[in-house]
Amino acid sequence: MNIFLPARQPFSLSSVIHSHGWIQMAPYLEVKEQVGFAYTDQLPDGSLVAWQVSEAPGGVSLALPDGHSPAELAEIKRRVSWMLGLEMDFSEFYALASQEAKLHKAVQSAAGRILRSSTLFEDVIKTILTTNTLWAATIRMNRNLVEQFGAALPEDESRKAFPLPSRLAQTDEATLREKTRLGYRAPYVLELARLVDSGSLDLEAWTDTTLPTVELRKRLLSLKGVGPYAVANLLMLLGRYDTIPVDSWAVKVVSHEWYHDQPVGKAEVEAAFEAWGEWKGLAFWLWDWAILEEGG
DNA sequence: GGTAGACCTGGACGC
DNA sequence: GCGTCCAGGTCTACC
Numbered sequence: 001m002n003i004f005l006p007a008r009q010p011f012s013l014s015s016v017i018h019s020h021g022w023i024q025m026a027p028y029l030e031v032k033e034q035v036g037f038a039y040t041d042q043l044p045d046g047s048l049v050a051w052q053v054s055e056a057p058g059g060v061s062l063a064l065p066d067g068h069s070p071a072e073l074a075e076i077k078r079r080v081s082w083m084l085g086l087e088m089d090f091s092e093f094y095a096l097a098s099q100e101a102k103l104h105k106a107v108q109s110a111a112g113r114i115l116r117s118s119t120l121f122e123d124v125i126k127t128i129l130t131t132n133t134l135w136a137a138t139i140r141m142n143r144n145l146v147e148q149f150g151a152a153l154p155e156d157e158s159r160k161a162f163p164l165p166s167r168l169a170q171t172d173e174a175t176l177r178e179k180t181r182l183g184y185r186a187p188y189v190l191e192l193a194r195l196v197d198s199g200s201l202d203l204e205a206w207t208d209t210t211l212p213t214v215e216l217r218k219r220l221l222s223l224k225g226v227g228p229y230a231v232a233n234l235l236m237l238l239g240r241y242d243t244i245p246v247d248s249w250a251v252k253v254v255s256h257e258w259y260h261d262q263p264v265g266k267a268e269v270e271a272a273f274e275a276w277g278e279w280k281g282l283a284f285w286l287w288d289w290a291i292l293e294e295g296g
Numbered sequence: 297g298g299t300a301g302a303c304c305t306g307g308a309c310g311c
Numbered sequence: 312g313c314g315t316c317c318a319g320g321t322c323t324a325c326c
Binding site: 182183184185 | 302303304305306307
């Protein structure tokens with residue numbers, strides 16, 4: 001069956017898909033023949049679903065097999081809408097960004113939405129896997145997690161969903177380390193899975209909260225393995241754009257853009273975008289960096 | 297509150 | 312093939 005999901009305009013599926021590297025991370029599977037992707041997901045009740053999203057005028061087309069219950073369909077639609085940020089409103093940001101030459105491309109391509117996973121649990125773990133390592137290693141660790149602990153589609157064993165907290169909570173640190181090569185991150189992932197599985201941490205509630213960003217930041221920081229960089233990244237994913245994910249890359253591009261490649265720190269990166277207020281993270285994210293223009 | 301050192305993996309490099 | 316060095320954020324202990 002095919003379902004049309006409307007998106008608040010302007011919207012570009014291509015811009016969401018390529019907003020960052022998540023599309024390269026299992027269970028995402030980019031469709032090369034057209035703009036879109038496939039995804040394998042496991043709902044909280046354990047049922048598995050494989051769906052595909054493609055472009056459609058005014059929104060996206062969601063293709064999935066027949067036979068899902070109305071409750072499952074509602075949950076799948078909610079998840080797809082969340083992942084693509086279909087209801088997000090960027091009109092205020094675009095009004096400001098249209099005055100800045102370095103953001104013209106972003107405005108023209110309707111950029112701003114950042115691709116999410118179907119649950120915050122998955123996004124927190126993927127973010128932990130991006131810390132203190134190279135991107136290739138992040139992809140590999142995540143692939144190992146999905147292959148070793150994800151549930152497979154009955155009709156296609158090669159397609160697996162991201163593991164549920166309950167599945168990860170059942171394993172032990174040594175097994176997790178050995179099968180996924182997570183290294184010292186393994187106990188962090190295990191602890192998060194056990195907290196969520198036991199019900200003592202309702203992570204998904206943080207996707208729809210009126211908590212001030214400062215308070216949400218504190219709660220994210222309380223998670224083991226989640227430090228300042230990971231928090232800034234997760235706040236962006238949660239639609240809070242008033243912080244900048246300052247990592248080695250951020251320091252490098254800001255240094256090149258405004259400081260003649262002289263060493264700078266977190267303070268300089270944040271100061272460079274202070275004027276953007278609640279949109280500073282997004283302005284940083286979408287900035288047309290000189291270093292990229294030069295092929296650096 | 298700030299800082300140093302440990303954590304862990306895999307790629308790059310020299311031999 | 313082996314050993315060494317290095318990059319990448321966060322945690323813990325210590326001051």
